[in-house]
Amino acid sequence: xxxxxxxxxxxxxxxxxxQLLEDDYRLVxxxxxxxxxxxxxxxxxxxxxxxxxxxxxxxxEATRRLKADGALSRIxxxxxxxxxxxxxxxxxxxxxxxxxxxxxIDETLLFEKIARHLGD
Amino acid sequence: xxxxxxxxxxxxxxxxxxxxxxITQRKRAETGLRRARDQAKEAxxxxxxTAEILKVISNSPTDVDPVLRSILSNASRLCQxxxxxxxxxxxxxxxxxxxxNASAEFADFLKRSRPRPSRETTTRRCALERRTMHTAxxxxxxxxxxxxxxxxxxxRTVLSxxxxxxxxxxxxxxxxxxxxxxxxxRQIVLVQTFADQAVIAIENVxxxxxxxxxxERxxxTAEILHVISSSPTDVGPVFEAIVKSGIRLFEGxxxxxxxxxxxxxRLMAIAERDPERARRWKERFPFxxxxxxxxxxxxxxxxxxDMPDVExxxxxxxxxxxxxxxxxxxxxxxxxxxxxxxxxxTIAVVRDAAGPLSDKQIALLQTFADQAVIAIENVxxxxxxxEAxxxxxxxxxxxxxxxSSIADTAxxxxxxxxxxxxxxxxxxxxxxxxxxxGMLHIGAYHGAHREEFERIFPIPVTSESGSGLSIVERRVVxxxxxxxxxxxxxxxxxxxxxxxxxxxxxxxxxWEGRGMGAIFVGRDHVSSFSEKEIALLRTFADQAAIAIENVxxxxxxxEKSRQLEVASRHKSEFLANMSHELRTPLNAIIGFTRIVxxxxxxxxxxxxxxxxxxILASGQHLLALINSILDLAKVEAGRVEVNPGEIALAPVxxxxxxxxxxxVKADAVTLVKDFDLALPQMVVDEEKLRQIVIxxxxxxxxxxxxxxxxxxxxxxxxxxxxxxxxxxxxxxPDKLEVIFEEFAQADASSTRVYGGTGLGLTIARRLARLxxxxxxxxSVPGSGSKFTxxxxxxxxxxxx
Numbered sequence: 014x015x016x017x018x019x020x021x022x023x024x025x026x027x028x029x030x031x032q033l034l035e036d037d038y039r040l041v042x043x044x045x046x047x048x049x050x051x052x053x054x055x056x057x058x059x060x061x062x063x064x065x066x067x068x069x070x071x072x073x074e075a076t077r078r079l080k081a082d083g084a085l086s087r088i089x090x091x092x093x094x095x096x097x098x099x100x101x102x103x104x105x106x107x108x109x110x111x112x113x114x115x116x117x118i119d120e121t122l123l124f125e126k127i128a129r130h131l132g133d
Numbered sequence: 134x135x136x137x138x139x140x141x142x143x144x145x146x147x148x149x150x151x152x153x154x155x156i157t158q159r160k161r162a163e164t165g166l167r168r169a170r171d172q173a174k175e176a177x178x179x180x181x182x183t184a185e186i187l188k189v190i191s192n193s194p195t196d197v198d199p200v201l202r203s204i205l206s207n208a209s210r211l212c213q214x215x216x217x218x219x220x221x222x223x224x225x226x227x228x229x230x231x232x233x234n235a236s237a238e239f240a241d242f243l244k245r246s247r248p249r250p251s252r253e254t255t256t257r258r259c260a261l262e263r264r265t266m267h268t269a270x271x272x273x274x275x276x277x278x279x280x281x282x283x284x285x286x287x288x289r290t291v292l293s294x295x296x297x298x299x300x301x302x303x304x305x306x307x308x309x310x311x312x313x314x315x316x317x318x319r320q321i322v323l324v325q326t327f328a329d330q331a332v333i334a335i336e337n338v339x340x341x342x343x344x345x346x347x348x349e350r351x352x353x354t355a356e357i358l359h360v361i362s363s364s365p366t367d368v369g370p371v372f373e374a375i376v377k378s379g380i381r382l383f384e385g386x387x388x389x390x391x392x393x394x395x396x397x398x399r400l401m402a403i404a405e406r407d408p409e410r411a412r413r414w415k416e417r418f419p420f421x422x423x424x425x426x427x428x429x430x431x432x433x434x435x436x437x438x439d440m441p442d443v444e445x446x447x448x449x450x451x452x453x454x455x456x457x458x459x460x461x462x463x464x465x466x467x468x469x470x471x472x473x474x475x476x477x478x479t480i481a482v483v484r485d486a487a488g489p490l491s492d493k494q495i496a497l498l499q500t501f502a503d504q505a506v507i508a509i510e511n512v513x514x515x516x517x518x519x520e521a522x523x524x525x526x527x528x529x530x531x532x533x534x535x536x537s538s539i540a541d542t543a544x545x546x547x548x549x550x551x552x553x554x555x556x557x558x559x560x561x562x563x564x565x566x567x568x569x570x571g572m573l574h575i576g577a578y579h580g581a582h583r584e585e586f587e588r589i590f591p592i593p594v595t596s597e598s599g600s601g602l603s604i605v606e607r608r609v610v611x612x613x614x615x616x617x618x619x620x621x622x623x624x625x626x627x628x629x630x631x632x633x634x635x636x637x638x639x640x641x642x643x644w645e646g647r648g649m650g651a652i653f654v655g656r657d658h659v660s661s662f663s664e665k666e667i668a669l670l671r672t673f674a675d676q677a678a679i680a681i682e683n684v685x686x687x688x689x690x691x692e693k694s695r696q697l698e699v700a701s702r703h704k705s706e707f708l709a710n711m712s713h714e715l716r717t718p719l720n721a722i723i724g725f726t727r728i729v730x731x732x733x734x735x736x737x738x739x740x741x742x743x744x745x746x747x748i749l750a751s752g753q754h755l756l757a758l759i760n761s762i763l764d765l766a767k768v769e770a771g772r773v774e775v776n777p778g779e780i781a782l783a784p785v786x787x788x789x790x791x792x793x794x795x796x797v798k799a800d801a802v803t804l805v806k807d808f809d810l811a812l813p814q815m816v817v818d819e820e821k822l823r824q825i826v827i828x829x830x831x832x833x834x835x836x837x838x839x840x841x842x843x844x845x846x847x848x849x850x851x852x853x854x855x856x857x858x859x860x861x862x863x864x865x866p867d868k869l870e871v872i873f874e875e876f877a878q879a880d881a882s883s884t885r886v887y888g889g890t891g892l893g894l895t896i897a898r899r900l901a902r903l904x905x906x907x908x909x910x911x912s913v914p915g916s917g918s919k920f921t922x923x924x925x926x927x928x929x930x931x932x933x
Contacts, residue, residue, distance in 0.1 A: 023717055029724040066713065095716035096709065117720040117756060120727055 014039045015131055018058035020049040020075065021093070022067050026116075030062060033120055034127075046070025050078055053085050060130055065094040065105065073108040080109030089130035093118060175211075179323050182207035186327065190334045195341055200334035201231045204306070204327045209233045212320040214308035216288065218243055219331070220256060221304040225249060227260055230304075238282050252276050256307045259293035263302050265321060266293040270313045289313045294324045298332045306331065350497050353378035354504065361508045366515055369402070371508035375480065375501045376404035382497060383482050383490075387414060387462070390505060391428055392478035397421060398428045401478070410461065414483070417456045425452040431467040432476040437495070438467045442487035463487045466495070470502040470509070477509060524669050527552035531676045545680035546577040549652065549673045554579055557666055559654035561634060564642075564677060565590075565600045566650035573600055576650060582632035589628050594648065599625040603639040604648035609671060610639040613661040629655060636660045638667065640674040644682050652677060708766045715759050723752040761892040768899045775818045775904055777928040782812040782846060782853065789823055790844055793830040801839040804830075808846040815853060816927040821900045825908070828897045829857040829920045837861035840917070848926060852906075856921040863914035872910065873898050897922075904928055 016039045021027040024044075031040055041056045043049040047069045053061060061079070065072035072092060079085045092105045095116040102113045112126050189203040201219045209217040217233035227250070229243040250260035254277060259266040268274050268291045288309040296303040306328050308316070316324075360374040372390040379388030387405035391398050400418035405411035423429045427438040427450055440446055441464050446454045457465065462483040469476035480502050482490065490498070534548040546564050553562040561580030565573045572591035580586075596602040602622060603610040612621050613636050615629040629637055634655035642649045652674045654662075662670075726749045734742060767773050790806055797804050826844075833842045840860025847854060864872060873894050898908045906924035 023721075025721040026717065026724075029721055029728070032728055033724070095713040095720065116716045117723040117752070120724070 015059040016041060016056055017127070018043060018049065018052055018056060018061040020044075020046070020061065020067065020072065021064045023064075026064075029118075033123070044068075046072065046075035049075045053079060053088065054082075057085075058088060060127060061088055061090045062127075063090050063092050063110065065092060065096060065101070073104060076105070076108040076110050091126055091130065175319075179211055179319075182211055182323075183326060183330070186330050190330065190337065195338060197335050197338045198230065201331060204331050205231050205233045208306060208308060208324050208327050211323060212292070212308055212316055213310070213314075214292075215311040216286070216309040218256075218307050219304060220260075220307070221335075222250075222260060222302045227256065227305065236286065239286055242280075242282065250302075253278070255291040255293045256305050259295050259305050259307070260302055263295050263297060265295065265325065267291075267316060267321065269315045287311050290315055292316045292321065292324060294321070294328045296328045296332045296335070298336055303332055303335055346493070349382060350493075350500075353382055353497075354500055357501065357504045361504060361511060366512060368505075368508050368512045371505065372402035373404075375505055376402045379480070379482060379498075379501065380404045380406060383484070383494065386482050386484045387411065389414070389481045389483070390478060391418070391481070393422050393432050393476070394419075398426065398432070398479075414460050417460065420452070420456070423452070425450060426456070427453045427465060427467045428479050428481065429453075431469045431479050431481075435469050435471055435474065435476045437469065437499075439489060439495075440465045441489040444487070461485075464489075466490050466498065468495070468498045468502045470505045472506050472510065478505060480505060520665065523556060524665075524672075527556055528669075528672055528676065531673065534680075542677075542680050542684050543577070546677065549677055550577055550579045553652070553654050553670070553673060556669060557654045557662070558656065560657045561586075561632065561655040562653070564650060564652050566642075566681075567594055567604070567648060573598070573604075573650070580632075580655070585631050586628070589624075589631075592624065597622050597624050598628075599637060599639040600651035600653060603641040603651045604643075607641055607643060607646070607648070609641075609667050611662055611667065612637050614659045615655075616659075633657055636662075638662045638670060640667075640670040642674045642678040642681070644678045649678050649681050704766070708763060712759055712763050716756070719752055719756055719759075723749060723756070726752065758892075761896060764896050765892055765899070768896065768903065773900070773903060775821070775928060775930065777816050777818055777930075779814055779816050780819050780822075782815050782848075783808065783810045785819060785822060786812075786826065786844060786846060786855070789826040789830060792827055793834055796831055796834040797842065798834070798838065802834070802837050803841045804834075805841055805843040807843045812846055812853075813848050813926065815848075815924070817924060818904060818928070821904060822924070825897045825900055825922055826855060826857075828893045829908075829922065832893065832920070833857050833859035833861060833918075836918070851926050852923055853926055854921055854923050856919055858917065858919040860917040863916055864910065864912040864918050865914050866912075869910045869912060873908070905931075 014037075017034060018041045019027060019030050019034075020043045021030060022044050027042060027044070031042070034040060041052050041058055043052045045068045049061070049063070049067075050070075052058075063072045063076055067075070072094070076090050076092070079088065079090060086109075089111040090109070091112040091114060092110045093114050093116060094101060094105065105113055111130060114123060114126065186200065186203050186207060189200050192199075205217045205219050208214065214233075216235050216239065218229055218235065219231040220227040221230050222228075226247040228247055232240055232243055235243060248254075248257050251257045252261060255266045255268045255271075255274075258276070268277070270289050271277050271279065271291060272289065286309075289312055290310040291307065293305050293307045295305055306324055308324065310316075356378060357371065357374045360371050363370075375390055376388040380386060387403065387410065389400060389404075390402040392401050393399070397419040398421070400415060403411055403415060405414060420426055421429070422432060424433060427440060430436070430450075431438045440450075443454065443457045443463055443465070446457065448454075460483065462485060464484040464487050465481060466489075467479050467481040470478040470480065480498055482494075482498060531545060531548045531552060534545045550562045550564065553559055559580075561578070561582070563578040563580070563586075564576040566576035568574045568591065570591070571594065573594055574591045575587060578586060592598050592601065594601045594604050596605050599610050599612065599622060612618050612625065612629075615621050615626055615635055615637050621629075625637065629635070632655070635658050637653060637655040639651050639653045641651050652670060654670065726745055730742065730745050730749070737745070786808060787806065790804060794804060830842065830844065837859040838861070842860075843856075843858045845854075845856040845858065894908070901908045901922055901924065904924055905928060906922060908920060908922050910918060910920050912918035
């Protein structure tokens, strides 16, 4: 079973992702950017779902650091953001993320993207 | 009867008497021959005389005397007269102009007596009746009473022939014989011929003189006109030309041009052949402009004053008469130079001899006066035009500075002061400004003594200074003499003295009644500023006020736009945050609802499942609303860019129709694609085009319960019209524009029935306009609506 790191500060939304994915994946959770980097280093997940607005360290910075870390840079990062203004997606992609999804999350689209990045 | 005719008649008579016998016959024949010869000789002499007179006439076109003398000597000789005389008539009296063989006594009498026409003598009778008078013997003339010397002359037979021109008596030729021997018909005719010739000669000379005079006058006036046209900036040369022409045309005279100035009559030009007399005449000027002088009357009453003889001069002109007596002239004529009913000067002719000017001379003087007026007007207009031009140039330069330096008053002030310096011949010019402390400070200053001047400031805005007073009383304050003039505030008097200023003017700079400062000009001599200068300074003050106000407004606008920018950034940030904050809970609502619906479908009562569907639909509607608001905000903030690309229109429309198909009530409504697949390529932002068309189609689907929805398109004249026509509920005419406003649907209650955010059309129309197009609506309530999107076939960015 593949491991997915869920980085999300809002508990309800974290819980929603858990309910959607727990049957099919092993899940590791983080509520801010700093924790995200720690969990990623410990658990070496196969994929990371990254929120952008996070306390301590935001998602853009966390993504940039992950991608700058030789050991973690290959892990696909899918950004999940409630930011819908033009510019956010570009910024996220510039920080190195591999994909982008707008909240509220369309579950079908989410499953599709996860499967594609995991090569399933 | 002509001489030729007389000869012919005599000849015939001679022949008829020829005949008879022997010696008598021969004697008769000889006598006849001699007579004929005599007659022929007489005729020849007469013809010769006539020809000679004609020659004299043609040789003396300028002088009638030689002609008259020639006539008289020929007439006397050919008519065997003892004495002859020619008289000229001037309309009143007869004047003797030539005589032949008159005794000294008779000649003297002829010269002295200037008789009127009467019956007293043959000559006078001839003049009276204007026909030839022939008195066979004066001793038998009952109307003639000879004087003693006339008796001694012993004149017996007299012939007087009138000289007539155009029915007007010109003169009389009279011949006397000291014996009773009437003149023959031929002699009378001869004298009449001579009289005619005399008339021709007199007429010739008159015409010649008139032509010459006219020519001289014309030459003179033409010369003056030439001077006028060649000296538009100075009247001096024109006045000189007038007086110079004047003395040429008026004999024995001096000519002057004068002008009134400050209550005095001033001499502008004088021409007089005798320099000494010119000098003395000049010394008379200036004299007071009063009616005691002829010039005064001419100017004040605006009429010609003619004084033919100083000795008979009216006592009213006491002062003028004194002037006159000392100058040695006898007569004077003063003609006013009249402009708009007022005299602006005079032209005067003074003469050595008493006597009036002729009408022609007066007319000529008047012409000169008119020309002088023209010259003065020319110069005035020229100067005014030049002055106005300079002022306009200056004020245009200031306006130019104002418009090109909206952020800074300094260039404007500089331009104003520079112009003031030039146009006012000011020694100092400056601009004082009311500061935030309510005191007057130096805003700008050109001129000497800057340090001394600066030491005086700041000063309060009170009537104790010229600047302050002009601001307090909101008027131009003008001191022609700051040292001795009345009402000069002590501070100004002292300040002016310190920096060597003798006259000063202050104009307030006012904006909406508020005093902003004052402009001032100072000169180092006592002088009045003219009305025009005052007006100009006021203009400069206004311009300075405008400049200050411009800069204030500019700064205000800059501050406002900076604030607006901040506000706009805040709004955008707020919208972004709001969107984020709303999407986060929506993510949970929609996500969990889906999970429950998917995992618990079998466990839930159908009613509860439907409730979950309603939660999901509401969540999705809320999401759509958030998206729309975000879109609208983006368009409003100008953050939406048009990304044009070349597309084929038909496939895009096909795609839109397919997208909307699920919304159409398939059983009752048909979606008709009513367009040509060969629609042209267009350059447009495809994503926005889709957004608009889908919006229009989904609106149609929403409001159409049965019938059809037709998607039409056609291109023409560089634009494309895409229309969506439905058979739905329609829109009331008064709502056709309202529906494009935010959160408006034709019926406020319809949102609840038909759904929708109420922002779709608003966004669609804004996007259409953003791409240089438009959306219009037409409708028949109850039968359907038609929305038409027009777009340019090739998008061109507004900047291009």
